[in-house]
Amino acid sequence: MSRQGGAQRVRLNRDRVLQAAVALADETGIGPLSMRRLAQELDVVPMALYKHVAHKDELLDGMIDVIITEIDPPATGLDWKDVVRRRILSARSVLQRHQWARQVLETRTNKTPGVFAYMDSFIGMFLEGGFSVDLTHHVMHAIGSRMWGFTQELFQEPADTTVGTAAKLDEAVQQAMLQEMARRYPNVLAIAMASAHDPDAVVGQGCDDQFEFEFALDLLLDGIEKLHAQRWTSARA
Structure with a gap:
């Protein structure tokens, strides 16, 4: 039975389709998500969805853009290090709420407007903190997927x-x-x-994932802070 039941149908739009897809993925995981299954949840025929998303890849891209809006904007009144740390931990909290998102982020080949906007804002935290474009370029390489709140863990499972x-x-x-x-x-x-x-x-017999993530993040930020204070450039390196 669909979520709508016998209630009056709500007019579909792209945002409603994407929000419903996020909710469905939160509930079932990304594997069972399909256009047909989403149509059932919205109590519409599958063809109705294609007016708003052309195919599943576009659906997944849109879902990522939806959850990016849940990441806190850069904090104000703090130094760059605290601003970056809080932003990354906010992103991690979002991915913990949407467990499917990491897998989708890792498989996306095209950057959506939401992804570009987040990257632009993230880079801006360093530039506004007085970093050179050169150092910021290398910092972004070093941070990698950590900007989204996850890393490839050695002792993950x-x-x-x-x-x-x-x-x-x-x-x-x-x-x-x-x-x-x-x-x-x-x-x-x-x-x-x-x-x-x-x-x-500790969950089960494993490491405390949050502790390990913050430990590595602080090591990285401390190193970046040192390079910034030394006015490091790749030319001198």
């Missing part, structure tokens, strides 16, 4: 690793597997088993 699987086995087999890991990959095992976080703050 510990439950799927050998160590995580071993926990489901009996103690003797588990110990044998750990010993073999220690023999073959001692450094990986040492880091994977390390934990400096409050156990209550």
Whole structure:
């Protein structure tokens, strides 16, 4: 049954279609999302959607533009470092609300107006903070996907690793597997088993993702701050 039920239909427009698509992806994930499924949710025939979005790729692009508007604008009255940090953590909060968005962002080949506007505003935080165009160019490379609130994590899904699987086995087999890991990959095992976080703050047996993200972000911003103070240029490098 559609969300509309027996209620009077609301006239469709592009924004309503995109908002409904975001809500559906939030509920079901990006995999089940299709034009047909979205049409059912809106209680219309699929062809009605094509008046507003030409195809699924355009739908996905539009959905990204919708959630970008949820990212906080640059804060005022703060130095560039605090402004950038808050903006990145706001983007991360948005992606945590819309778990499908990271996958879509990683697969987009065309930059939409919303993406361009966010990038332009993001770059502006550095330029308005007194950064040169040269340093800002290299800073944007260094920040990469972190500007959207995510990174490629080394220990992203510990439950799927050998160590995580071993926990489901009996103690003797588990110990044998750990010993073999220690023999073959001692450094990986040492880091994977390390934990400096409050156990209550860690989801499952993995790292505290938010802690690790902010730790790396602060390291990066501290380094950028140092280069800015030194008036670094790529020509001197």
